[in-house]
Amino acid sequence: MSRHTASRRDVLAGLLASLPLAPLGHAAAPATDGARPPPATLRKAGNAPARVDADGFIRRWLVLDPIGVGGRLTAPEVEAAIERWQVPWDGDALPRDGQVVELGGQRLTWHALDTLLYNLNLYHFAWSRSKPTSNVLFWTCTAVEVPTEARDVRLSIGSNAASVWWLDGQRVIALYNDRQTVIDDGVSRRLTLRPGRHVIRAAIINGGGATDFCARFLDARDRPVTGLTVGVSS
């Protein structure tokens, strides 16, 4: 969970400097050659088609290396950070696994990932790549294949911390301020999903500590939408 007072951040930095950095699950495999162990909850995305899980959660995502940002997580500051650190999007095409983007003089890489959990742990992702985990912005995206038209559905997400979400280029959710990932925290208005491919993009900004997100669709009766195929492959 993010904390944003200076003193808390200082305390956190001190802890991170003095304690093993690995989250639970990594401690058994300490780094010995400078490289950190792979994230325990993430895998490189497979080639076989992925489906949302039984609770509707999307488990396959493309995630860009984090971008350092400053400031707090108020609406104006989140919006300013997203505006400043926009990545180039090629229509509704997804970036390729391994594709490099240059932002602010940094070379950042897209990674196609499968998460073993309902959520995607961005802290695991960034830490394993020896990237900063605090005061960072993560871009992520995926695509779902909808077999038949679905009316009055909603995109439903949880994020740690602030996040903004787009569906097929339309902005649908914005969550600000310090927050934990809570299932069905931010929920879009009712949407109609026509048959075919739909692209989800999001920017997640973390202050400090853990950072992750989860996403799924809810149907007209607020039940998880299952049976969707996730159209990302590495």
Place this chain on the structure above:
Amino acid sequence: MAGGGWISRLMVAAAAGLPALLAAAALDGDPAMHDPSTIIEHEGRYYVYATGAGLPFHVSDDGWTWRRGGALMQALPGGRPGPAVLERGGNNTWAPDIVRVGDRYYLYYSAPGTQPRAAIGLLISRSLDPQSPDYHWEDAGPVVWSDGIEDSNAIDPGVFRDPTDGRLWLTYGSYFGYIRLVELDPKTGLRRYPNRKPVDIAINSEASIIIYNDGWYYLLVTHGSCCQGADSSYNIRVGRARKVTGPYLDNMGVDMLKGGGKLFAGSSGRFIGPGHFGLIDLGDGVQKFSLHYEADLDRGGVSVLDIRPLLWRDGWPVAGENLQAGEYTIESARTGTVLEMAVQGVPVGGPRARPGPPGATPAPRAPVPDQQASDVEAGWPAGTVDTRLAPAMLQAQQRWRIEPVPGAGGYLGGPWFRIRVAGTERTLAATADAELAVVPAFTGAPEQLWRIEQLTDGTWRLMPRGVPGRSEAMALSAVGSSFATLSAFDAGSDRHRWVIRKP
């Protein structure tokens, strides 16, 4: 009431500098009556019958604004009880109760002579609407009576249909001995076993009636004195039993045959002497009850009808309170987050640094005042603004002024409310896509009028009077921790349950 009702008169009084009593009003129009029956709906109207010459009744089109409908006995030959009832009781007409059985209404009424000599008569009709061709009350004669010597006073009927088996029961009695129970024949409305001795279930009380909930039978009676205005000590008491025939014990295990009875409703606010409970089960987790107060101090101390939420707590019925005008937060029972206008919040007291390093003793500071909209609204966008749910921070965009809308009417037991960001005209409204928005000003449109009812667990349901372009009823729903919407009410889900509390 033509030309504006009780609320309108109160608004005039408030404008004239008198205390604003709007928040405390019980119903609108003319609810003045004594010993009301259970309220019953017939063809979209609500009817209630009461004590008085010819059994007066009141009618309401919406359940909030009431008017006098006439006297039931006008529909009977001679305008009085039939000879068999007069023979066993007398020519008074008091404290009726009514139940629908099939396509007929059974109305039981008290016909006392010199108490405790009294009878309870039965009238039967297929319609309650005097304008209907089916409006014809048939005198079915006396059902039970007391001879003036026995320990019973056969008045104050209360009808109960057991939801577990469909059997029909009648309780009756007043302050001359026992409250008694007899079974009725649903086909006739008369006693099913006229030769059986009635069952004594309570003593020295009146206005008895039984209700059922979750494996228990509850006997509600009225204790205390009636009919003396503000000097009446009427109060409603309850005991419960596993069988309809009792024994009915109160919360301390005292049998109601020995005077037991847990307090259900006593005098409160501007209302003195509640009595004559009547259940209104609207389904979907909404129950209400009707009653009268011996004295409504805001109406000059006359006896009036009221309708209040019925709650359940630890296996006992609890008298809920109707929502009063005021400033509130609207908190989701599902998520614990509160409804707010979606603007950037400002900390109460303004942004300020931590008072020194951890462990340091902060210097004394003056109290931080409540945040008012005027403190922060310069930073709010004009026009329509979205809503969202957020952690309660006591900020101005989270404080809602909820108040009845004068002259707008209402629903059973409640007025239409408007919900505004406190200190502003910004009004919560349903949108055409069945979502929520805060619009710049109140217009009185259906999407800005809210039905706010307390559910049996004490939480609240909020429903707009209308959603543009939709015919179905919808309720405020916490579909997410940070997002509220409108959707069909689900009584089993905390999504639709809200805690309305003072900020």
